[in-house]
Amino acid sequence: MKKLSNDIVLRPRFQLEILGNREVLLRKFLEIKKAPFLVKCLDNHIFIKFNEENNHFGSPQLHLEIDALDDRTSKIYGFFGPNPTL
Template sequence: MKALPNDIVLRPRFNVQTRQPKSTVQRIFDTAQKSPFLMKRLDDHIFIRFSKEHTTFWSPQLHLELTDFEEGKTKIHGVYGPNPVLWTFFMFLHFGVATCFVILGIWAYSKHSLGHDITLLIVGMVLLVVVWIALYLFGRLGKAKGKGQMEQLHQFFNECLRSVNKGQEL
């Protein structure tokens, strides 16, 4: 498996195929408890995160989805990201900024059509763009701060994957 890319993506994703049936892969991950990681499996979804004493505001988690694509073969889709509550709040802020930008744009267009001054509305739109850029940079900062833990998750996943490919328990 390749190393994690360091591009513009805030939530890196990957796909891996293994020659083991899904039940074997699930069993390997179910028994792969190792400090400081906590594992939780819900049907075909596996969540790997850090224990409370190792968790910070920026701590990432790994979400794996297992799918059968041929008899006896499993595809693993993985996504590294922050705590889902934090990610949802972060996306809510982005959506709020975008909604305010559109509203100010419509308002500015209407006022401009009527011949009124729109300076404050344009300043507000520029400030919203600055806020959006700040949110993006905040997300990049969080990714950078959580990179060490993301690499730990990646190493642990690779250990589990080697066990899966050997067909052995950890």
């Protein structure tokens, strides 16, 4: 069993390999428009944050970067953190 540390991680990061073409995955994120979240895409970067009415000081956002490993597999890099415009 892996021992957990007592460190507090304020900006957790993760990586995930997923079966799927990068362009198809990016298109799926563009099609998602569900409240209470805003989804914005810029190249291979996706930003998911709370909409204006649910956003408050300290509300986190999720930044995803999707890179193609080959034609069928992609790697997603994720980062939870504060909204940089605050």
